Amino acid sequence: MYTVRYTNAMDNRGTILEQALNLFSERGYDAVGVQEICDAAGITKPTLYHYFGSKRGLLEAILEQSFNTLKIRLTSAADYCGDLPLTLQTIAETYFSFASEFPVFYRLQLALWFAPQESEGFKAVIIQNRFQHEMIMNVFLNAVPQHGNMRGRHQDYALTFLGMLNTYIGLGLNGLTPLDVELARQAVRQFQYGIYS
Amino acid sequence: MYTVRYTNAMDNRGTILEQALNLFSERGYDAVGVQEICDAAGITKPTLYHYFGSKRGLLEAILEQSFNTLKIRLTSAADYCGDLPLTLQTIAETYFSFASEFPVFYRLQLALWFAPQESEGFKAVIIQNRFQHEMIMNVFLNAVPQHGNMRGRHQDYALTFLGMLNTYIGLGLNGLTPLDVELARQAVRQFQYGIYS
């Protein structure tokens, strides 16, 4: 009796996170009610509010958890080693494998990223998303000495590079293309011609 | 009295469309209530339901109206003349100028396009969006005789081309870059290197 009870209790927080992520990703943050999440997780509202305080807090917990994984992987991938093509390739592969591994989360993240700027979802995701821009922007900034013609445009490059990766990931998540190393190579090659020409 | 009354009546439908577009674009379809739209338009709910039948019907009317403009412009822009670079350039310019002219609508359209596949918004926009893919896909299909190495990949090209345009438009709508002819030229150039290499 003791162990069963305890195990269930420990799982509740995780179960809520998991079910909420599924529902938000499938139908959207605003369209999913708190009660529905509770039903899916097999708990009641006070339990949810005990752990997350609010619906917004629950969304932020979901984002924080999954983005941490991405953050860790990106930090080592975006470590500029003096070879820009290699670094971009590594970053692209990191994104593709992450999106393949957590497709439900990545779908949610993409939806929130393009959501209206005044929406709850956008405001929650932009905080977690800033580090991606800064990280990629630094890659281009550090590459300026080798590629002088990029000076002053590192921000544009970071944004379009990330935008292109997300375009491919969007296609991949809809089953239109496999998010493999070969696709990463192709994407990076396409991007670089735009830069260097 | 007669004319005033009549003019107001004629305007109500348009006012509802206009205010709903603004609200949906700013805060998202699900986050905006029908009552709020009515308040903004200065009418009451029965009036709205008289014209559009449902909240979903209102959204579809908004999309239909604005997409028609895009459809007309794209039809002439995507008329393949045997010169692929030129056609792509024309399409890019058409998209950029349309997005510049109707930024509020384009923001909504982008948000709905990336919304969860089971959401009301996505289902409403995908109907209107299909023609864009087909139109651009046909451009690549018609260009196959001149560019044999593209055979069998026209669908991928259409999707990534449109994805790239939307990436740039997203940046433009946030004021990070002007959506002018020069940017269109740069985007098309970057895209083609990926194709031809």
Add this chain to the structure above:
DNA sequence: CAATGTGTATACCGTTCGGTATACTAACGC
């Protein structure tokens, strides 16, 4: 001048919204 049909408002429907006050259960530290 009646009949009609369009457009609009008042008032309301049942349901669900996000969120909470209260109390009970059970494991933990003393």
Add this chain to the structure above:
DNA sequence: GCGTTAGTATACCGAACGGTATACACATTG
């Protein structure tokens, strides 16, 4: 054992949700 604390459920809050039944105002048509 005994208080404390975390976790959970019952039951409920006021507000807002999408949508509608009814009635009325009015220009149009016979």
